[in-house]
Amino acid sequence: MKHEELSTLEVSFNQLIETLLLKKQASEQFTVKLNSERSQFTRFNHAKVRQTGIVADGWIELTLMQNQRSNFRQIPFTGNWEIDWQVTYKALQELREEISLLPLDPYLVLPSGTNTSREVHTGNLLPEEAVAPTILESVKELDFTGFYAGGVVINAYADSSGQKHWFTTDSFTLDYSIFNPEGQAVKGIFAGSDWHQPAYTAKIKEAKKQLELLSRSVKKLPPGQYKTYFAPAAVADLLTMLSWGGVSEADLQQGNSALAPLSRQEKQLASIFNLKENFQRGSVPRFNEWGEMAAPELPIITQGTLVNTLINSRTAKEYQKTANGANGSESLRAPEVNPGNLAFENILPRLNTGLYVSNLHYLNWSDRPTGRITGMTRYACFWVEGGEIVAPIENLRFDDSLYRFWGENLLDLTNFQEFIPEVGTYESRQLGGIMVPGMLVKDFTYTL
Structure with a gap:
């Protein structure tokens, strides 16, 4: 134009x-x-x-x-x-x-x-x-x-x-x-x-390169717990779940939030896990449905502790809270997870033996009060041994809690981030996306 x-x-x-x-x-x-x-x-x-x-x-x-x-x-x-x-x-x-x-x-x-x-x-x-x-x-x-x-x-x-x-x-x-x-x-x-x-x-x-690796014989893995590296696209899929019964203050007040144990300080995430809304990239408007402006940055989880939820003006009015510019659904609009220390060239050596997961799909809450998410691996996922990719895997279903994979089992985050954009085109082309690193997790649970 x-x-x-x-x-x-x-x-x-x-x-x-x-x-x-x-x-x-x-x-x-x-x-x-x-x-x-x-x-x-x-x-x-x-x-x-x-x-x-x-x-x-x-x-x-x-x-x-x-x-x-x-x-x-x-x-x-x-x-x-x-x-x-x-x-x-x-x-x-x-x-x-x-x-x-x-x-x-x-x-x-x-x-x-x-x-x-x-x-x-x-x-x-x-x-x-x-x-x-x-x-x-x-x-x-x-x-x-x-x-x-x-x-x-x-x-x-x-x-x-x-x-x-x-x-x-x-x-x-x-x-x-x-x-x-x-x-x-x-x-x-x-x-x-x-x-x-x-x-x-x-x-x-x-x-x-990944396509060549997919030509190797497929490895079928039994259900169990495996050390896993999640590429940024997979991390973005997991993070998206927080917009559905996670960071919303209304969901918290109504007992529907997976972050309720975090809010009550009964649970803690890893100190290296930091989540914020960051509008400074300019990929999405800061104003919401009521013309209210969100802050350029809003910390949500800092060093594993919940410091803010997303609160819109309706919720603030209903529950006597202070609004912070959230949209009508109190969902993440410009989320960013801070990077860690894992360099790209060290991903496979640090993984050593386990799964390299590029993408996920079919995600859903399996038990929202405990933060458990289920879904499946998809596209270019591999079995790794001795720091080398050995074979592609058959798709696996997983079921694990965010209090484990972003908590006690989170080993590291990559020192680089990727912007995973919104690609939806229903009614109109969607804006924004998610800025995330990859992550290395121990004992991630695969059920089928």
Whole structure:
């Protein structure tokens, strides 16, 4: 999207808000959230382009609040003022007709404050016509399957109290798998705001090495406890579980949190485990659904101790807490786990004998009150002996507690981190991701 187009969208959004302020009745308050993008989507299969195209999309969510009630509409946003105002005004009238019929909301969060922000993150993406040839050049002889999504994404917010935020970022993700003739695969993700060809070439080179290792005879392991190295992508999968009944203050108050024993100081994680929200990378907006700004950094677990939960304004109102800018679901938006001391070249020697796990899937809580998570290994997972990869393994199901693998059994974290991006495209292209190191764990429990 060109600078002129972005400017037009911003002007149109601002004009929409100004007009809503003029039309607002004295007893009414409102919020407006904008999500817009211009993205290129290209799907690859067998190292050929199977589908490609450009999507220009935008929608706004208008929420009307009056007399402790609220109602909302989601409507298209084109950037054309005349069209957008007609649709928005019709939605406003419909909301007014319906709102008195709705129940009272005792914890309704009304717009307050005058926070404003404007962030524009420009990148160096591949030109649209260069995406396919650039990606396929390094994999033309491989059974390569993947999905590229790249372009500009806009998130914005404004409300009747005067808060206004504008966030624009250029970004791309390439989510891919490379298969061997036996159907085994190496999975990878390449993402960022600037396309670095040498870095992409290095990722593919590493994937080819793992693909060669997958050609060895598969080793079937019995259930049991094994020393395990988890690559950053696998660590990110485990960390994601904390957004589902973990770091939320509401979940803690309602007895649904896996971190309740940590909160009560009945349990402790390893002193080398440190988790924080870090918005300073600029990959995701700091403002939430109410226009509130999270701190640039918020420590959550420091040296194995829970120091903060995520608290949004509804939860704060219900449980007499202080909000800290969390979103509606009190989930992690910009999580980062601090690195440790394990160097890349020492991963296999330190592992010595055990499992090298590149990816996980099918994760779920098996016993949330005790922090137990179940899931399966997936893609390029290997058995290691004497510090050397011996064979790929058959998929294993695991079931273990975060109080073990991030606690007493955590041996070390790598001294490097990887950014594992969000790759979802449902309704719109997702922003953000997880910054994590790899980790080395003893006695990790595999059940099937």
